[in-house]
Amino acid sequence: MYKYGFLFAVCCFLNIAIAQTSSLNILWDPNSEPDIDKYKLQRAVNSTTSFSDFTEVSHPQTSASDNSVTPGNLYAYRIAAINDAGMISTYSSPVLIGIPGIQLTISTISTGSDTSIALASFLNDPDHDLSDLQLSFSQETNLSVTQQGDDLVITPVPLNYQGPASFNIRAEDPDGFYDRKTISFDFNEISQSTFTVTIPAIDFDEDRSYAIWMDSCVAHSDYSDDQISWSFSAGSDLDYDYDAAARIVTVSSAVANWSGQSSITATATAPNNASRNADVEVTVAPVNDAPVANINSLNIEFDPANNLIDLKDYAVDVDNDPEELSWNFWGFSHFNFEWANAAQKIVRIVPLDTVRNESGFFRVADPANAADTAQVAIHVTGIPVYTFEVNIPNKTFPEDQ
Numbered sequence: 001m002y003k004y005g006f007l008f009a010v011c012c013f014l015n016i017a018i019a020q021t022s023s024l025n026i027l028w029d030p031n032s033e034p035d036i037d038k039y040k041l042q043r044a045v046n047s048t049t050s051f052s053d054f055t056e057v058s059h060p061q062t063s064a065s066d067n068s069v070t071p072g073n074l075y076a077y078r079i080a081a082i083n084d085a086g087m088i089s090t091y092s093s094p095v096l097i098g099i100p101g102i103q104l105t106i107s108t109i110s111t112g113s114d115t116s117i118a119l120a121s122f123l124n125d126p127d128h129d130l131s132d133l134q135l136s137f138s139q140e141t142n143l144s145v146t147q148q149g150d151d152l153v154i155t156p157v158p159l160n161y162q163g164p165a166s167f168n169i170r171a172e173d174p175d176g177f178y179d180r181k182t183i184s185f186d187f188n189e190i191s192q193s194t195f196t197v198t199i200p201a202i203d204f205d206e207d208r209s210y211a212i213w214m215d216s217c218v219a220h221s222d223y224s225d226d227q228i229s230w231s232f233s234a235g236s237d238l239d240y241d242y243d244a245a246a247r248i249v250t251v252s253s254a255v256a257n258w259s260g261q262s263s264i265t266a267t268a269t270a271p272n273n274a275s276r277n278a279d280v281e282v283t284v285a286p287v288n289d290a291p292v293a294n295i296n297s298l299n300i301e302f303d304p305a306n307n308l309i310d311l312k313d314y315a316v317d318v319d320n321d322p323e324e325l326s327w328n329f330w331g332f333s334h335f336n337f338e339w340a341n342a343a344q345k346i347v348r349i350v351p352l353d354t355v356r357n358e359s360g361f362f363r364v365a366d367p368a369n370a371a372d373t374a375q376v377a378i379h380v381t382g383i384p385v386y387t388f389e390v391n392i393p394n395k396t397f398p399e400d401q
Contacts, residue, residue: 021099021177024066026077028092030059035083044076046126048094051078071179072101074126098127100171100178106185109154111162113190116151128173140167142187156187163187194221197268197276202251206259206287209252217278218268229269235262238282251282257318259286290370291317291325295362301382304350311345315364315372324367331360335378349378356380 026041036059043054043066054077055064069075076094104122109115119130130150137145142165144155156165164186172178199217204210215225225247232249234240237258242249251264262282269275295314300307312322322345329337334355338348357379365371 021071021179022067022069024069024075024097026064026066026079026095028062028079030062031081033081033083035085036081037084037086038082040080040082040088042078042080042091044094046074048076048096051076051091051094056082069099070101071099072103072124072126074098096127097175097177098125098173100125100128100133100173102169102171102179102181104152104169104181104183106183108186108188109156110190111156111187112160115154116148117154119147119150119152122152123171125171125173132174134172136170136172138168138170139182141165143167145169161187162189193274194219195268195270195274195276196220197266197278199266199278199280202264202280202282203285204251204283205285206253207256209250210282211248211250214247214249214266214268217266218276220270222272223270227271231267231269232264233267234264235282237262237284238264240264253284257289259284286319288366288368288370289318290372291315291320291364291366293362293364293372293374295374295376297377297379298349299379299381300349300351302351302354302380303382304348307349307351308340309347309349311347311364314362317366320366326365328363328365329360330363332358332378334358335360351380354380 028039030036031039038056038058039062040056041054041064042051044051054066057064059081066075066077075097077097078091078094080091081089101124102122103124104117119135123130123133125133135147135152140157142161142163143157145167146153146155152169164184166182166184168180168182170178170180196219197217198219199212202210202212214228214230218225218228220228230242230244230247230249232240232242234251237254237260238251239254240249240251249266253259260283262284264280264282266278266280267275268278293315298309300309311325311327315322315325317325323343325345327345327347334352335358336350336352338350340346340348357377359375359377361373362376363371363373
């Protein structure tokens with residue numbers, strides 16, 4: 001296989017009728033080998049590796065035209081020489097050509113003010129930054145067009161003009177390739193956008209939560225619900241969690257067992273940075289929680305005078321004071337329960353006999369009769385040991401009596 005070298009260049013034909021880069025002329029230096037028959041040109045579009053055969057040119061011609069180029073695309077070309085025996089050289093290094101592309105479409109614009117359009121939203125160049133492109137405007141009809149930083153700014157002339165308008169825009173890269181388009185549209189009367197946020201008052205029970213789908217709370221005449229972003233601030237008694245993907249906010253109390261009133265503020269922001277706030281009242285209703293009995297065993301003495309049990313130490317109720325709780329006992333046959341101070345929930349446990357251990361049940365209830373029951377084992381210590389003396393006299397009786 002022969003190996004040949006090339007000097008390679010690409011020029012552009014400018015088709016004045018459509019006023020943009022529409023053709024590329026590919027040029028290369030002739031190969032000096034005496035048996036060269038032709039050249040094979042390959043092309044890749046928006047790639048530097050996926051080449052396909054484009055055309056073959058007989059030697060000594062050293063140029064070819066590509067009349068199927070489209071603005072906004074990157075074109076890569078490489079060439080190889082073929083001799084009389086059909087042997088082909090290695091391909092040359094590719095030459096890359098990017099053509100600027102304008103994809104701007106406007107149907108209507110509100111009159112009365114400037115309209116800014118980001119260049120990046122409609123302009124691209126595969127091998128240059130947008131800042132490298134030279135923009136120019138012409139044939140401005142009923143408007144003025146300027147480039148301000150990274151934006152295209154359109155102003156109606158006069159400012160309150162309503163009706164058709166148009167302009168030409170041309171984007172040229174440092175290599176001289178360019179795209180050009182005529183943009184036509186209408187200036188319309190300024191539309192009064194409507195943007196409302198409505199969130200009803202929130203009510204939920206203590207230790208619960210409340211979820212709101214924010215799409216159901218917003219309406220905008222110019223933007224869809226999923227284009228609206230949300231932020232929140234809540235009172236110190238509340239927490240919230242916002243799922244931006246689902247657009248659902250879940251409100252809950254900040255601490256367990258809290259009930260009362262607070263508020264949360266929801267802020268909706270549209271893509272044009274307009275925003276609306278909604279202050280929402282939040283009511284967390286109290287829920288009666290049952291008391292919890294924290295007792296499973298008691299050690300008492302045989303002497304009832306020493307068996308005063310303060311039951312306030314053996315129950316927890318987040319809604320009521322210990323003195324407001326009531327107690328009941330059952331399942332015990334060897335103990336009596338006597339109130340030493342019923343108001344203070346102090347009970348005396350009286351052993352009825354010398355049985356040391358027995359299990360039964362303690363039930364604690366709040367004023368609403370929400371209750372908890374615990375099985376309790378009672379163990380008695382200090383049972384006295386009694387000694388008895390029994391005297392049996394000797395007895396004598398006859399045989400077989």
